[in-house]
Amino acid sequence: MARAETKDEKYLVVDHLIKWFGSDRAxxxxxxxxxxxxxxxxxxxxxxxxxxxxxSIAGLHTxxxxxxxxxxxxxxSKEKKIFLAPEKRDIxxxxxxxxxxPHMTVAQxxxxxxxxxxxxxxxxxxxxxxxxxxxxxxxMSDKLATxxxxxxQQRASLARAIVSNxxxxxxxxxxxxxxxxxxxxxxxELKRIQNEVGITSIYVTHDQSEALxxxxxxxxxxxxxxxxxxxxLSVYSKPANGYVSQFIGVANLIxxxxxxxxKSGTGVADLNKTIKGLTCDCVLSSELESGDxxxxxxxxxxxxxxxxxxxxxxxxxxxxLAIFLGNCVDCRISSDGFEWKVLSHPRENLQQGDSVFLHxxxxxxxxxxP
Ligand SMILES: Nc1ncnc2c1ncn2[C@@H]1O[C@H](COP(=O)(O)OP(=O)(O)OP(=O)(O)O)[C@@H](O)[C@H]1O
Ligand SMILES: [Mg+2]
Numbered sequence: 291m292a293r294a295e296t297k298d299e300k301y302l303v304v305d306h307l308i309k310w311f312g313s314d315r316a317x318x319x320x321x322x323x324x325x326x327x328x329x330x331x332x333x334x335x336x337x338x339x340x341x342x343x344x345x346s347i348a349g350l351h352t353x354x355x356x357x358x359x360x361x362x363x364x365x366x367s368k369e370k371k372i373f374l375a376p377e378k379r380d381i382x383x384x385x386x387x388x389x390x391x392p393h394m395t396v397a398q399x400x401x402x403x404x405x406x407x408x409x410x411x412x413x414x415x416x417x418x419x420x421x422x423x424x425x426x427x428x429x430m431s432d433k434l435a436t437x438x439x440x441x442x443q444q445r446a447s448l449a450r451a452i453v454s455n456x457x458x459x460x461x462x463x464x465x466x467x468x469x470x471x472x473x474x475x476x477x478x479e480l481k482r483i484q485n486e487v488g489i490t491s492i493y494v495t496h497d498q499s500e501a502l503x504x505x506x507x508x509x510x511x512x513x514x515x516x517x518x519x520x521x522x523l524s525v526y527s528k529p530a531n532g533y534v535s536q537f538i539g540v541a542n543l544i545x546x547x548x549x550x551x552x553k554s555g556t557g558v559a560d561l562n563k564t565i566k567g568l569t570c571d572c573v574l575s576s577e578l579e580s581g582d583x584x585x586x587x588x589x590x591x592x593x594x595x596x597x598x599x600x601x602x603x604x605x606x607x608x609x610x611l612a613i614f615l616g617n618c619v620d621c622r623i624s625s626d627g628f629e630w631k632v633l634s635h636p637r638e639n640l641q642q643g644d645s646v647f648l649h650x651x652x653x654x655x656x657x658x659x660p
Contacts, residue, residue: 301326301360301490302347302458308355309342316342318514319356324492324507329484331493333501334511335537340494343511344460347492348383349376360457379458382451382489386463389447390435396446397422397431403454421449424483441472448480452487459484459491465500477503498538502526510534528575531659532585542593542630544586548657551580559586559657565628568605571652576659584657590631592654595623595646596638604647612640623648 302324309317317339324330332340345351347358349365357367365374382403390399397418404414422428425445430438435446444464451459464480465473481504484491495501501508502522510517510525510533518530529535535543546561549569557578561568572586596604607625612634619640623630630648634640 302492303359304343304347304356305358306356307343307346307353307358309346309351310354315514317346320514320516322509322516322519324490326490327488328506329481329491329493329504331495331501331505331508332511333495333498333508335496338511339514340511341462344462344492344494347458348381348460349374349379380456381458381460382454382456383460383462384444384447384451384464386466390443390450392434392436395432395434396427396438399435399446400449400453403450407454417453421453424486425449440468441476444468444476448483452489455487456489459489461491461493463495466497480504510537528656529587529658530575532587535585535587535658540590540631542588542590544628545660546584546586548574548578548580548582548584551578556652557657559584561586566626570650570655572655572657573653574657578657578659583660585660587656587658588650588654590633592651593630593632594649594651595621595632595634595640596649597644597646599647600649604649607646607648609640609642609644609646612642
Protein backbone atom coordinates (compact mmCIF):
# COMPACT_ATOMS: atom_id res chain seq x y z
CA MET A 291 0.00 0.00 0.00
CA ALA A 292 1.33 3.42 -0.94
CA ARG A 293 1.46 5.50 2.25
CA ALA A 294 2.28 9.12 1.62
CA GLU A 295 4.45 11.18 3.90
CA THR A 296 3.27 14.64 3.19
CA LYS A 297 3.32 18.21 4.31
CA ASP A 298 -0.15 19.32 5.29
CA GLU A 299 -0.73 22.16 2.88
CA LYS A 300 -1.14 20.20 -0.33
CA TYR A 301 -2.34 16.73 0.40
CA LEU A 302 -4.08 15.66 -2.77
CA VAL A 303 -3.04 17.42 -5.96
CA VAL A 304 -4.94 17.14 -9.22
CA ASP A 305 -2.80 18.83 -11.82
CA HIS A 306 -4.12 19.70 -15.32
CA LEU A 307 -6.33 16.61 -15.50
CA ILE A 308 -7.82 15.87 -18.91
CA LYS A 309 -10.07 12.91 -19.72
CA TRP A 310 -11.70 12.21 -23.06
CA PHE A 311 -14.54 9.82 -23.82
CA GLY A 312 -14.47 9.51 -27.62
CA SER A 313 -14.80 13.07 -28.88
CA ASP A 314 -16.19 14.29 -25.53
CA ARG A 315 -13.78 16.10 -23.20
CA ALA A 316 -15.39 15.01 -19.93
CA UNK A 317 -12.72 16.65 -17.76
CA UNK A 318 -11.11 19.64 -19.40
CA UNK A 319 -7.86 20.72 -17.75
CA UNK A 320 -8.94 20.59 -14.12
CA UNK A 321 -6.45 21.52 -11.37
CA UNK A 322 -7.04 21.68 -7.64
CA UNK A 323 -5.45 20.64 -4.39
CA UNK A 324 -6.81 19.87 -0.97
CA UNK A 325 -5.33 20.20 2.49
CA UNK A 326 -5.13 17.26 4.86
CA UNK A 327 -8.35 16.60 6.79
CA UNK A 328 -10.48 18.96 4.71
CA UNK A 329 -13.83 18.30 3.09
CA UNK A 330 -13.99 19.50 -0.52
CA UNK A 331 -17.11 19.23 -2.67
CA UNK A 332 -17.30 19.03 -6.45
CA UNK A 333 -20.65 20.59 -7.30
CA UNK A 334 -22.25 20.91 -10.70
CA UNK A 335 -25.06 19.77 -12.99
CA UNK A 336 -25.39 16.33 -14.54
CA UNK A 337 -22.63 15.54 -17.01
CA UNK A 338 -20.17 18.24 -15.87
CA UNK A 339 -17.43 15.72 -15.08
CA UNK A 340 -17.70 15.22 -11.30
CA UNK A 341 -17.74 11.42 -11.30
CA UNK A 342 -15.06 11.24 -13.97
CA UNK A 343 -12.76 13.39 -11.80
CA UNK A 344 -13.45 11.18 -8.78
CA UNK A 345 -12.91 7.95 -10.74
CA SER A 346 -9.63 9.30 -12.08
CA ILE A 347 -8.46 9.92 -8.49
CA ALA A 348 -9.54 6.41 -7.50
CA GLY A 349 -7.76 4.88 -10.50
CA LEU A 350 -10.97 3.50 -11.98
CA HIS A 351 -10.26 5.56 -15.12
CA THR A 352 -6.99 6.05 -16.91
CA UNK A 353 -6.40 9.71 -17.78
CA UNK A 354 -5.38 11.43 -21.02
CA UNK A 355 -3.21 14.16 -19.59
CA UNK A 356 -2.06 15.54 -16.25
CA UNK A 357 -1.06 14.15 -12.90
CA UNK A 358 -2.72 13.10 -9.65
CA UNK A 359 -0.66 12.70 -6.48
CA UNK A 360 -1.12 12.34 -2.75
CA UNK A 361 1.81 13.86 -0.93
CA UNK A 362 4.93 12.50 -2.62
CA UNK A 363 3.19 9.48 -4.14
CA UNK A 364 2.17 9.86 -7.77
CA UNK A 365 -1.08 7.96 -8.40
CA UNK A 366 -1.33 8.74 -12.09
CA SER A 367 0.84 10.69 -14.46
CA LYS A 368 0.30 10.51 -18.18
CA GLU A 369 3.56 12.29 -18.92
CA LYS A 370 5.65 10.14 -16.53
CA LYS A 371 3.79 6.99 -17.61
CA ILE A 372 2.77 6.12 -14.03
CA PHE A 373 -0.45 4.37 -13.10
CA LEU A 374 -0.87 3.03 -9.58
CA ALA A 375 -3.49 0.26 -9.43
CA PRO A 376 -6.71 1.25 -7.61
CA GLU A 377 -6.16 -1.26 -4.78
CA LYS A 378 -2.78 0.34 -4.06
CA ARG A 379 -4.21 3.83 -3.66
CA ASP A 380 -5.48 3.50 -0.08
CA ILE A 381 -8.81 5.19 -0.75
CA UNK A 382 -12.22 4.62 0.82
CA UNK A 383 -15.27 5.13 -1.41
CA UNK A 384 -18.96 5.61 -0.75
CA UNK A 385 -21.32 5.57 -3.73
CA UNK A 386 -24.93 6.37 -4.45
CA UNK A 387 -25.79 2.66 -4.64
CA UNK A 388 -24.98 1.15 -1.29
CA UNK A 389 -22.64 -1.50 -2.69
CA UNK A 390 -22.54 -3.62 0.46
CA UNK A 391 -22.65 -7.37 0.15
CA PRO A 392 -26.11 -8.78 0.82
CA HIS A 393 -24.92 -12.24 1.95
CA MET A 394 -22.75 -10.81 4.74
CA THR A 395 -23.70 -9.30 8.07
CA VAL A 396 -23.02 -5.66 8.74
CA ALA A 397 -19.96 -6.54 10.84
CA GLN A 398 -18.61 -8.88 8.12
CA UNK A 399 -19.09 -6.19 5.49
CA UNK A 400 -17.19 -3.68 7.57
CA UNK A 401 -14.44 -6.19 8.47
CA UNK A 402 -13.78 -7.12 4.85
CA UNK A 403 -11.25 -4.37 3.96
CA UNK A 404 -9.21 -5.33 7.03
CA UNK A 405 -9.35 -9.05 6.23
CA UNK A 406 -7.89 -8.53 2.78
CA UNK A 407 -5.09 -6.58 4.44
CA UNK A 408 -4.48 -9.66 6.61
CA UNK A 409 -4.84 -7.81 9.89
CA UNK A 410 -5.13 -9.91 13.05
CA UNK A 411 -8.60 -11.00 14.14
CA UNK A 412 -8.49 -9.29 17.53
CA UNK A 413 -7.58 -5.98 15.95
CA UNK A 414 -10.23 -6.40 13.25
CA UNK A 415 -12.95 -6.98 15.84
CA UNK A 416 -11.80 -4.00 17.84
CA UNK A 417 -11.76 -1.65 14.85
CA UNK A 418 -15.10 -2.90 13.50
CA UNK A 419 -16.75 -2.32 16.89
CA UNK A 420 -15.30 1.16 17.02
CA UNK A 421 -16.50 2.30 13.59
CA UNK A 422 -19.92 0.69 14.02
CA UNK A 423 -20.32 2.71 17.20
CA UNK A 424 -19.16 5.82 15.35
CA UNK A 425 -21.84 5.43 12.64
CA UNK A 426 -24.50 4.33 15.13
CA UNK A 427 -24.88 0.70 13.94
CA UNK A 428 -23.64 -1.24 16.99
CA UNK A 429 -27.07 -2.81 17.49
CA MET A 430 -27.23 -3.90 13.85
CA SER A 431 -23.84 -5.58 13.61
CA ASP A 432 -25.21 -9.14 13.28
CA LYS A 433 -28.01 -8.25 10.85
CA LEU A 434 -27.73 -9.10 7.19
CA ALA A 435 -27.08 -6.04 5.05
CA THR A 436 -30.41 -6.62 3.28
CA UNK A 437 -32.24 -6.15 6.58
CA UNK A 438 -31.10 -2.54 6.84
CA UNK A 439 -32.93 0.59 5.73
CA UNK A 440 -31.42 2.81 3.04
CA UNK A 441 -29.95 5.19 5.60
CA UNK A 442 -28.49 2.33 7.63
CA GLN A 443 -26.99 0.72 4.52
CA GLN A 444 -25.30 4.01 3.72
CA ARG A 445 -23.92 4.18 7.26
CA ALA A 446 -22.58 0.62 6.80
CA SER A 447 -20.92 1.66 3.50
CA LEU A 448 -19.34 4.59 5.28
CA ALA A 449 -18.13 2.36 8.13
CA ARG A 450 -16.56 0.01 5.58
CA ALA A 451 -14.91 2.94 3.79
CA ILE A 452 -13.31 4.40 6.93
CA VAL A 453 -12.42 1.23 8.87
CA SER A 454 -8.97 0.96 7.31
CA ASN A 455 -8.27 4.64 7.97
CA UNK A 456 -7.56 5.44 4.31
CA UNK A 457 -5.67 8.48 3.08
CA UNK A 458 -8.68 9.74 1.17
CA UNK A 459 -12.43 9.31 1.27
CA UNK A 460 -14.33 9.74 -1.99
CA UNK A 461 -18.10 10.18 -1.96
CA UNK A 462 -20.21 10.07 -5.13
CA UNK A 463 -23.73 11.36 -4.41
CA UNK A 464 -24.02 9.04 -1.40
CA UNK A 465 -27.29 10.52 -0.15
CA UNK A 466 -29.25 10.88 -3.35
CA UNK A 467 -31.19 7.60 -2.95
CA UNK A 468 -32.53 8.64 0.43
CA UNK A 469 -35.75 10.54 1.00
CA UNK A 470 -35.46 14.27 1.74
CA UNK A 471 -35.82 14.13 5.53
CA UNK A 472 -33.24 11.36 5.93
CA UNK A 473 -30.95 13.10 3.48
CA UNK A 474 -30.99 16.26 5.59
CA UNK A 475 -30.25 14.23 8.74
CA UNK A 476 -27.49 12.25 7.09
CA UNK A 477 -25.73 15.38 5.79
CA UNK A 478 -25.08 16.54 9.31
CA GLU A 479 -24.28 13.02 10.50
CA LEU A 480 -21.81 12.38 7.70
CA LYS A 481 -20.07 15.68 8.31
CA ARG A 482 -19.82 14.91 12.05
CA ILE A 483 -18.24 11.53 11.35
CA GLN A 484 -15.80 12.97 8.81
CA ASN A 485 -14.83 15.62 11.35
CA GLU A 486 -14.26 12.99 13.98
CA VAL A 487 -12.12 10.68 11.85
CA GLY A 488 -10.43 13.61 10.08
CA ILE A 489 -9.97 11.79 6.77
CA THR A 490 -9.43 14.10 3.80
CA SER A 491 -12.62 13.87 1.73
CA ILE A 492 -13.86 14.70 -1.72
CA TYR A 493 -17.60 14.74 -2.07
CA VAL A 494 -19.50 14.84 -5.35
CA THR A 495 -23.03 16.19 -5.57
CA HIS A 496 -25.34 18.20 -7.79
CA ASP A 497 -27.30 19.31 -4.72
CA GLN A 498 -26.26 22.84 -3.79
CA SER A 499 -27.72 22.79 -0.29
CA GLU A 500 -25.82 19.58 0.47
CA ALA A 501 -22.63 21.27 -0.72
CA LEU A 502 -23.26 24.45 1.28
CA UNK A 503 -24.01 22.55 4.50
CA UNK A 504 -21.19 20.02 4.42
CA UNK A 505 -18.12 21.48 2.75
CA UNK A 506 -15.04 23.30 3.92
CA UNK A 507 -14.69 24.37 0.30
CA UNK A 508 -16.73 23.98 -2.87
CA UNK A 509 -15.58 23.64 -6.46
CA UNK A 510 -18.36 24.58 -8.87
CA UNK A 511 -17.93 22.79 -12.21
CA UNK A 512 -19.52 23.14 -15.60
CA UNK A 513 -18.74 21.30 -18.83
CA UNK A 514 -15.61 19.64 -17.47
CA UNK A 515 -14.13 22.86 -16.11
CA UNK A 516 -13.89 24.67 -12.78
CA UNK A 517 -15.97 27.85 -12.58
CA UNK A 518 -15.15 28.77 -8.98
CA UNK A 519 -13.51 27.39 -5.88
CA UNK A 520 -14.29 28.98 -2.54
CA UNK A 521 -15.73 28.55 0.94
CA UNK A 522 -19.52 27.99 0.93
CA LEU A 523 -20.33 31.52 2.12
CA SER A 524 -18.29 33.11 -0.67
CA VAL A 525 -19.66 30.84 -3.39
CA TYR A 526 -23.10 31.98 -2.29
CA SER A 527 -22.45 35.66 -1.60
CA LYS A 528 -19.68 36.33 -4.14
CA PRO A 529 -20.35 34.11 -7.14
CA ALA A 530 -17.56 34.50 -9.70
CA ASN A 531 -19.90 34.74 -12.67
CA GLY A 532 -23.48 34.46 -13.87
CA TYR A 533 -23.26 30.66 -14.11
CA VAL A 534 -22.35 30.19 -10.43
CA SER A 535 -24.86 32.81 -9.38
CA GLN A 536 -27.66 30.96 -11.17
CA PHE A 537 -26.56 27.53 -10.02
CA ILE A 538 -26.27 28.33 -6.31
CA GLY A 539 -29.43 29.54 -4.63
CA VAL A 540 -31.92 32.02 -6.00
CA ALA A 541 -30.84 35.36 -7.42
CA ASN A 542 -32.30 38.30 -9.30
CA LEU A 543 -30.09 38.51 -12.39
CA ILE A 544 -30.28 41.74 -14.36
CA UNK A 545 -28.39 42.38 -17.58
CA UNK A 546 -26.65 45.69 -17.98
CA UNK A 547 -23.34 47.43 -18.57
CA UNK A 548 -20.74 48.79 -16.20
CA UNK A 549 -21.14 52.58 -16.35
CA UNK A 550 -18.40 53.46 -13.88
CA UNK A 551 -15.60 51.66 -12.13
CA UNK A 552 -14.27 53.01 -8.83
CA LYS A 553 -10.84 52.21 -7.41
CA SER A 554 -12.25 50.33 -4.42
CA GLY A 555 -13.74 47.36 -6.29
CA THR A 556 -17.11 49.03 -6.55
CA GLY A 557 -18.89 50.69 -9.44
CA VAL A 558 -22.14 51.78 -11.00
CA ALA A 559 -24.12 49.46 -13.26
CA ASP A 560 -26.46 50.80 -15.91
CA LEU A 561 -29.44 48.42 -16.07
CA ASN A 562 -31.46 50.52 -18.48
CA LYS A 563 -31.63 47.77 -21.11
CA THR A 564 -33.56 45.55 -18.66
CA ILE A 565 -35.33 48.03 -16.36
CA LYS A 566 -35.95 51.49 -17.81
CA GLY A 567 -33.86 54.25 -16.24
CA LEU A 568 -32.33 52.06 -13.52
CA THR A 569 -28.72 52.42 -12.40
CA CYS A 570 -27.33 50.96 -9.20
CA ASP A 571 -24.22 51.10 -7.05
CA CYS A 572 -22.61 47.69 -6.83
CA VAL A 573 -19.62 45.59 -5.83
CA LEU A 574 -17.57 44.18 -8.73
CA SER A 575 -16.84 40.48 -8.45
CA SER A 576 -14.14 40.23 -11.07
CA GLU A 577 -11.90 42.22 -13.33
CA LEU A 578 -14.62 44.20 -15.04
CA GLU A 579 -13.92 47.43 -16.91
CA SER A 580 -16.18 50.37 -17.67
CA GLY A 581 -18.33 49.59 -20.67
CA ASP A 582 -18.27 45.81 -20.11
CA UNK A 583 -21.49 43.82 -20.23
CA UNK A 584 -22.40 42.71 -16.70
CA UNK A 585 -24.95 40.63 -14.93
CA UNK A 586 -26.05 42.17 -11.66
CA UNK A 587 -26.90 39.53 -9.06
CA UNK A 588 -29.00 40.32 -6.00
CA UNK A 589 -30.27 37.67 -3.56
CA UNK A 590 -33.99 37.95 -2.64
CA UNK A 591 -33.14 38.28 1.08
CA UNK A 592 -30.95 41.32 0.39
CA UNK A 593 -33.67 43.54 -1.05
CA UNK A 594 -35.74 45.54 1.36
CA UNK A 595 -39.29 46.35 0.44
CA UNK A 596 -41.70 48.80 2.00
CA UNK A 597 -44.89 50.64 1.20
CA UNK A 598 -43.17 54.01 1.82
CA UNK A 599 -40.45 55.43 -0.40
CA UNK A 600 -38.01 56.14 2.41
CA UNK A 601 -35.15 58.35 1.16
CA UNK A 602 -36.95 58.86 -2.16
CA UNK A 603 -34.72 56.46 -4.12
CA UNK A 604 -36.85 53.31 -4.08
CA UNK A 605 -37.70 51.32 -7.20
CA UNK A 606 -41.44 51.45 -7.72
CA UNK A 607 -43.16 48.07 -8.08
CA UNK A 608 -46.37 46.12 -7.60
CA UNK A 609 -46.75 42.90 -5.64
CA UNK A 610 -47.89 40.15 -8.05
CA LEU A 611 -47.61 37.31 -5.56
CA ALA A 612 -46.99 37.05 -1.80
CA ILE A 613 -46.55 33.59 -0.30
CA PHE A 614 -46.35 33.38 3.49
CA LEU A 615 -43.61 30.94 4.53
CA GLY A 616 -43.67 31.46 8.31
CA ASN A 617 -40.44 33.34 8.92
CA CYS A 618 -40.63 35.32 5.66
CA VAL A 619 -42.89 36.18 2.74
CA ASP A 620 -41.74 35.08 -0.72
CA CYS A 621 -42.83 37.86 -3.10
CA ARG A 622 -42.84 38.48 -6.83
CA ILE A 623 -42.80 42.19 -7.52
CA SER A 624 -43.09 43.61 -11.02
CA SER A 625 -41.41 46.81 -12.05
CA ASP A 626 -41.20 48.05 -15.64
CA GLY A 627 -41.59 44.54 -17.05
CA PHE A 628 -39.00 42.94 -14.74
CA GLU A 629 -40.15 40.54 -12.05
CA TRP A 630 -38.17 40.76 -8.80
CA LYS A 631 -37.89 37.89 -6.36
CA VAL A 632 -37.91 39.33 -2.86
CA LEU A 633 -38.08 37.78 0.59
CA SER A 634 -39.81 40.28 2.86
CA HIS A 635 -40.36 40.26 6.60
CA PRO A 636 -43.88 39.17 7.62
CA ARG A 637 -44.27 42.42 9.58
CA GLU A 638 -44.40 44.34 6.27
CA ASN A 639 -47.67 42.47 5.71
CA LEU A 640 -47.43 42.66 1.92
CA GLN A 641 -50.45 41.58 -0.07
CA GLN A 642 -51.00 40.91 -3.73
CA GLY A 643 -51.76 44.20 -5.54
CA ASP A 644 -49.87 46.44 -3.06
CA SER A 645 -47.77 49.29 -4.46
CA VAL A 646 -44.30 49.11 -2.96
CA PHE A 647 -40.75 50.42 -3.19
CA LEU A 648 -37.64 48.28 -3.40
CA HIS A 649 -34.35 49.36 -1.92
CA UNK A 650 -31.12 47.74 -3.02
CA UNK A 651 -28.12 47.55 -0.72
CA UNK A 652 -24.95 48.36 -2.72
CA UNK A 653 -22.92 46.01 -0.49
CA UNK A 654 -25.12 43.10 -1.57
CA UNK A 655 -25.54 44.13 -5.20
CA UNK A 656 -22.92 42.27 -7.14
CA UNK A 657 -21.87 42.82 -10.75
CA UNK A 658 -20.42 39.66 -12.33
CA UNK A 659 -19.25 38.58 -15.78
CA PRO A 660 -22.31 37.29 -17.68
N1 LIG B 1 -17.81 5.51 -19.31
C1 LIG B 1 -18.13 6.52 -20.10
N2 LIG B 1 -18.13 6.40 -21.44
C2 LIG B 1 -18.41 7.44 -22.26
N3 LIG B 1 -18.74 8.67 -21.82
C3 LIG B 1 -18.78 8.87 -20.50
C4 LIG B 1 -18.47 7.81 -19.57
N4 LIG B 1 -18.58 8.30 -18.32
C5 LIG B 1 -18.93 9.61 -18.45
N5 LIG B 1 -19.05 9.95 -19.75
C6 LIG B 1 -19.38 11.30 -20.27
O1 LIG B 1 -18.52 12.23 -19.66
C7 LIG B 1 -19.21 13.40 -19.26
C8 LIG B 1 -19.05 13.61 -17.77
O2 LIG B 1 -19.70 12.54 -17.08
P1 LIG B 1 -19.67 12.38 -15.51
O3 LIG B 1 -20.24 11.04 -15.20
O4 LIG B 1 -18.32 12.67 -15.00
O5 LIG B 1 -20.67 13.52 -15.05
P2 LIG B 1 -21.24 13.88 -13.61
O6 LIG B 1 -20.89 15.31 -13.38
O7 LIG B 1 -20.82 12.89 -12.61
O8 LIG B 1 -22.83 13.80 -13.86
P3 LIG B 1 -24.03 13.20 -12.93
O9 LIG B 1 -24.39 14.31 -11.97
O10 LIG B 1 -25.11 12.95 -13.90
O11 LIG B 1 -23.54 11.97 -12.25
C9 LIG B 1 -20.64 13.21 -19.72
O12 LIG B 1 -20.80 13.87 -20.94
C10 LIG B 1 -20.78 11.72 -19.87
O13 LIG B 1 -21.71 11.40 -20.86
MG1 LIG C 1 -21.83 11.44 -11.49
